Amino acid sequence: MNFLDRMRQSRIPVDRSLIPDEPASPSREAEDQRSIPTPPAALKRFVVYRSDVSATELLTVYVDARHVGTAPYLTWFQDLCRAHSNVKVEQKSAEELEDLRQELAAREARPEEADQQTLNKAWRLFEDCAAIGATDMHLLIREQTAQVQVRVKGDLKVVENHSMYRDEGEALARAIYSGLSTVKDNAYKPLEFQNAQIKGAVFPGAGLSSIRIIRGPAYPVEDGGSFLIARLQGERTSSSRDGKNTGARPLSLRVPDIPADPIRLATMGFTARQMELIEEIIRLPYGITVVTGPTGSGKTTTLNEAMRYQAQLFPGAGKSPWRIPSSIPNLGDSIAGGRGCIPRPGCLDAPYGPGHHPDRGNPSGC
Numbered sequence: 001m002n003f004l005d006r007m008r009q010s011r012i013p014v015d016r017s018l019i020p021d022e023p024a025s026p027s028r029e030a031e032d033q034r035s036i037p038t039p040p041a042a043l044k045r046f047v048v049y050r051s052d053v054s055a056t057e058l059l060t061v062y063v064d065a066r067h068v069g070t071a072p073y074l075t076w077f078q079d080l081c082r083a084h085s086n087v088k089v090e091q092k093s094a095e096e097l098e099d100l101r102q103e104l105a106a107r108e109a110r111p112e113e114a115d116q117q118t119l120n121k122a123w124r125l126f127e128d129c130a131a132i133g134a135t136d137m138h139l140l141i142r143e144q145t146a147q148v149q150v151r152v153k154g155d156l157k158v159v160e161n162h163s164m165y166r167d168e169g170e171a172l173a174r175a176i177y178s179g180l181s182t183v184k185d186n187a188y189k190p191l192e193f194q195n196a197q198i199k200g201a202v203f204p205g206a207g208l209s210s211i212r213i214i215r216g217p218a219y220p221v222e223d224g225g226s227f228l229i230a231r232l233q234g235e236r237t238s239s240s241r242d243g244k245n246t247g248a249r250p251l252s253l254r255v256p257d258i259p260a261d262p263i264r265l266a267t268m269g270f271t272a273r274q275m276e277l278i279e280e281i282i283r284l285p286y287g288i289t290v291v292t293g294p295t296g297s298g299k300t301t302t303l304n305e306a307m308r309y310q311a312q313l314f315p316g317a318g319k320s321p322w323r324i325p326s327s328i329p330n331l332g333d334s335i336a337g338g339r340g341c342i343p344r345p346g347c348l349d350a351p352y353g354p355g356h357h358p359d360r361g362n363p364s365g366c
Contacts, residue, residue, distance in 0.1 A: 037079040043072045048092075048101045058086045062100050065091040096187075103178075103187040118168075118175040123203070125162065125172075126180075128249050130206040130232060137230040139176075141169040143223040149256065157253035166224065173228045177215055190226065191217055200235065209235045219304045255315050259308040268302065282310045 039047050046064035053059045067073050068091060081087055129137050129150055136151040146169020148162040178188050181196035193216035200208040215228040265278060281289050291299045
């Protein structure tokens, strides 16, 4: 006989309202907030999951495929299934698992309200760009700050009322890629080049059929540099992109700053003939230039200096560098041995291969 039974049979006056007839059942809220069993130390680095999932929600567990059948995993998984009735397991490679871990950590570090505010900011930015007839939007993230640029009628302009700090720029890039994009990779990977697409239906009445996106790291990568470029595709029969959208907010535009520091191309070891070719390429109105070479040979530095020089010559007409895979069929060993960056504008003598010309020879690095 337990204490409560003795109290019920006692003749001592007792306020029986204070004695429950049956043990209290756990509340639904307590049931939903059951904690996820902590993986053993030997398994922690090989599993990734959201920690804020309730017992009634679907819990997706990403696990390193090499550890699915191990004893620590099987024991922990049994405990997990006892705590959650709706568990889904996805096997991933070690690289994919690390990307998911970084993405999940970044999401949990940002409050939901701030995420929604950034998402609204991204959505409104594209609406405003479409209203003025912009064809491109560039988000440039630097060591301390981030800058938004738009291309209108062929000229690149800085959007002054969208100046922000670096962390705000990173949050905006994530919101565009992870929040607005309808076609994208499974995870946002800061140090990789990624493509995405936003359907025009996301912006009803803006006159957009789609927005194509490329993002990735940018010079200087070691200081956190990155970029996101969005190409706005207009509807052929739409008259919405005429700059007369009454719901759009005005964008304060100005010409990009002209680099004031001296250009270092002449001190980087190029011959006089190579400098003439670089000057010629920089002044071409369109085309592509392929720069190849092994790691550490100066491809990115050369492109950066060439584009700074181009910005001095033609303010507002600068282009963005694009990185292509290191192995490209039918282009020879020169590209297979390194990564090729493609800036625009530039020149590619296609009939003779990258950098080859019957009258120019084969200049190094071009």
